[in-house]
Amino acid sequence: MSLSKEEELVAPPVRGGLSLGRFGAMREAGLIVIILALCVAMSFASPHFATWGNVRAMLMSFSIEGIVVVGMTVLLIVGGIDLAVGSVVCFAMVVGGSMFLMGLDPWTASLIAIAASALVGAGMGFFVTVVGLNHFITSLAAMVIVRGLCLVITKGTPLSLFTLPPEFKAIGQGEFQGVPYVIIIFVAIVVLFDFLLRRATAFRKVFYTGSNEKAAEYSGIRTRQVKFWVTVLCSTLAGLAGVIYMSRFGAATPTFGVGMELNIIAAAVIGGASLTGGAGTIFGAILGIALLSVVTSSLILLDVSVYWQDMIKGCILLAAVSIDHFLNRRKS
Amino acid sequence: MSGGNVLEIRKVSKHFGAVQALAEVDFTLERGEIHALCGENGAGKSTLMNIIAGILAPSSGEIRLEGLPVHIGSPAEAQRLGIGLVHQEIALCKDATVAENILMAATNARRAPLMNFAELNRTAQKVMNRLAPIPVTRRVGALSISNQQLVEIAKALTLDCRVLIFDEPTAALTEAETQALFGIIRGLKQRGISIIYISHRMAEIFALCDRVTVFRDGRYVSTDRVAEVTPDHVVRRMVGREITQLYPEKLTVAPGAPLLEVERLSDGAQFSDVSFTLRRGEILGLGGLIGAGRTEIALGVCGLAPTTQGSIRVDGKPVAIADYTDAIRAGIVYLSEDRKHSGVFLDLSIAANVSALDLRKLTRNGLVDRRLELTQAITLCTRLGVKMGAIGDPVSSLSGGNQQKVAIAKQLSVKPRVIIMDEPTRGIDVGAKSEIHKLLRELAADGVGIIVISSELPELIGVSDRVIVIRGGRIAGEVTGAMTEEAVIRLASGVGGNFADVA
Incomplete structure (x- = not known):
């Protein structure tokens, strides 16, 4: 076809999340280089680093959070933010756990838990799109409310779920041919959403809305619907993560996931998601959380006190965002 | 040789990387004149004004103020030298009142620890009334665009300027407001203030200005007394070809x-x-x-x-x-009047912009068909003569006129x-x-x-x-x-x- 020649001449329009294509790819490449360099350095520094056991532990550690990062990235692209994800993860655990203890089979209990999480998202979406509050305040309130709900449901004490049937525990603890199911689920979700975000029409509207809401409205896009459903998506994925945690730990603690939202947002931002909307990729965000995870693991292996870890992670976030800002300024 | 010149620009150049925005341009401003600077977008007008106002540093060349070479390193320095700039894009604090905005520079220079709002409002109202009776205690964000533009102008009037630059000040003004502004500019001129007036509108230039300088593609083309040329003449020089x-x-x-x-x-x-x-x-x-x-x-x-x-x-x-x-x-489609705010998606690709109006047409099994998207975008952009790098570049990389063409291409995509x-x-x-x-x-x-x-x-x-x-x-x-x-x-x-x- 005659188009193929033209196509060679032009950059593809949607790489790097529709925007700044080459830059997006460059950022992802940069993150990969940093992660690899860190891994190589660490494998010299600690004999335990480059073992399958440690790699597996690292992958496990960020796989479940990674599912939440996927939803957060989409929400950041639409110009929103969700501070309630940590609470919602916990909420799903607690709801699923108590349903199970009430005698429901764990699969149904999990579905109800995920649906309840989606409902939290729908509530936030309602306040954002119908009442007209912003995402930050709405989700801040939701964070506290949902955490409170978790305490109410559990009366403040962890639910012990050791009676969960083994086939359900397998989700969080089992493996297929040596690869934990958790990692398989995580990779599947990442691949699916990365593809959808780059290619699907529905997600294209997310970029339009996040890039310029007014222009999107003036293009006939129902931006409020878009924002509503993305908010629901983010909470639903957090709910899914909560159910997987439940299966993995065989318990539901009402204080689980406190502060998780900051880690999630940091990962997405390090991976290139813009807090003002319109830009971001799933792949980048996953690299962001991988980087944070490798750093945490390195600090532990190097015997750095836990007290230092948060500080160092904060500095990494600041550095990543500064570099991003600097590069963006140079471009314009 | 330059007794009456307040400002002299000599062989000033400016590069942005490999792009030459200004190539050894000259420009002189006489005391008490209104000097129009014209040129198409990309001609280098704004670049030169940003250099004069201390926002950009020239790559080479000399700026003389009252005959003395000066180095204008920052907007604050430009202000100290008596150079004021009325921005084309409104740069006001939307959450502050009109008075606070107008007197921001004075407030900044104030030594007293507390604000005196009564005095602030009084002074600001006096300045504002010269243009239009906008109540200065209102929040700027609550004003219409044209009133915001008037506030922006009032703000510049409070500075003690020798040289005042107006960058397309009438773009958002009504006819009556424009006339009021012209009255003020003429008044400033009478007080010996020299004015650089940037505009695309020939009618304004010929109604208001004494001389007109034309830039094209970053180069100086000509300077004429307005009385001695016709609008046609100026347009021809701006475009560099006959617009029959x-x-x-x-x-x-x-x-x-x-x-x-x-x-x-x-x-x-x-x-x-x-x-x-x-x-x-x-x-x-x-x-x-x-x-x-x-x-x-x-x-x-x-x-x-x-x-x-x-x-x-x-x-x-x-x-x-x-x-x-x-x-x-x-x-029925609508092309918005405010391109940046509601017309285009600046950080998205040209192709994605063109597709926005009807994604269903480009959708196969829920996915955007990239081949169709590219074909559509390339066809329409070629038809409209959009000057661009690649169809995947962000719209922000285009000039204003080409951004507008992309916005129009978007409208045409739905036939x-x-x-x-x-x-x-x-x-x-x-x-x-x-x-x-x-x-x-x-x-x-x-x-x-x-x-x-x-x-x-x-x-x-x-x-x-x-x-x-x-x-x-x-x-x-x-x-x-x-x-x-x-x-x-x-x-x-x-x-x-x-x-x-x-x-």
Whole structure:
């Protein structure tokens, strides 16, 4: 076809999340280089680093959070933010756990838990799109409310779920041919959403809305619907993560996931998601959380006190965002 | 040799990486003159003004102020030297009051630990009243764009300036406000202040300025006394080629069947009882002062704003338009007046911008078909002559005129029956402007009905086959045949008789 020649001449329009294509790819490449360099350095520094056991532990550690990062990235692209994800993860655990203890089979209990999480998202979406509050305040309130709900449901004490049937525990603890199911689920979700975000029409509207809401409205896009459903998506994925945690730990603690939202947002931002909307990729965000995870693991292996870890992670976030800002300024 | 020169620019160049924005340009400003600087977008006007105002550093060359070489390292330094700049894009604190904005520099220089708001408001009101009686205790964000522009100008007036630069100050102003501004600028001139006036509008330059300098492609072209040249002459130098005819031919045959019939449309607030008919192949102008309700009517027709009454027929068949999606389905599209704010997605690719209006057409199994998307974007951008790097580049990489063409390409992607264009050429250069005018006529010739809203009277009259004038949300009348600016102004302002000498 005659188009193929033209196509060679032009950059593809949607790489790097529709925007700044080459830059997006460059950022992802940069993150990969940093992660690899860190891994190589660490494998010299600690004999335990480059073992399958440690790699597996690292992958496990960020796989479940990674599912939440996927939803957060989409929400950041639409110009929103969700501070309630940590609470919602916990909420799903607690709801699923108590349903199970009430005698429901764990699969149904999990579905109800995920649906309840989606409902939290729908509530936030309602306040954002119908009442007209912003995402930050709405989700801040939701964070506290949902955490409170978790305490109410559990009366403040962890639910012990050791009676969960083994086939359900397998989700969080089992493996297929040596690869934990958790990692398989995580990779599947990442691949699916990365593809959808780059290619699907529905997600294209997310970029339009996040890039310029007014222009999107003036293009006939129902931006409020878009924002509503993305908010629901983010909470639903957090709910899914909560159910997987439940299966993995065989318990539901009402204080689980406190502060998780900051880690999630940091990962997405390090991976290139813009807090003002319109830009971001799933792949980048996953690299962001991988980087944070490798750093945490390195600090532990190097015997750095836990007290230092948060500080160092904060500095990494600041550095990543500064570099991003600097590069963006140079471009314009 | 330069006794009367306040400011002299000698062989100033500026590179951005490999791009040469200015190549050894010269420019002199005499004391107490109003000196127009013209050129198409990308000619280097704004770059030079940013250099003079200390925002950019020149790559080479010399700036002399009162005969002495100066180094202007920052906007604050420019202010100390007595150089003020009224920005084209409004740069105000939207959450502060008008008074706080106007006197920001004075507040910054103040030594007292506490604010004296009574005095602040009094002083600011005095300055503001010279332009328009805008209450200075109002929040800037609550003002209309044109009033914000006036605040921006008032802010510059408070500075003790020798040189004052106006960068397209009238882009958002009404005719009356423009005249008030001209009065002020002339007053400043009488006080010995020298003014650089950047504008695309020949009428303003010839009404206001003493000399005119033309830049083209980053180079100096000419400087003339305004009294000694004609607008045609200046336009030719700006473009560097002959624009034989400023506006395309009008419709020669009678327009076709009624295409869009709007009947007794009201929104209960901004406009009421608006009825008109747009025929196939016709370009209908919508005139009126800023704030008369032209944009609101357009938004109402398109379902972008709610209406309370009235009906709309397309091809004689009534259509229900509840939101913009319905309008698009009925073949009616709207090009927004505010390109950056609501027209384009600056950080998204050109292709993605063109696709935004109708994604369904490009969708296969829920996914965007990239091949179709590229074909559509390339076809339309080629047709409109968009000057671009690659179709995947962000729209922010394009000049204003080309961004506007991308916004128009987006409208054309749905093969519209009716296009409503709100200020289609605001802030874009002469070349792109005449290309867009030509395009409008071509579209009309293909049977599309076009409604043009423009505050620039020559344009409104130049491109339209007839003009409906809106005043206070109602149709004040229609101008047809040999249209004159005066006839439009009379209807728009509701003033008869001697209005001509005001405009």
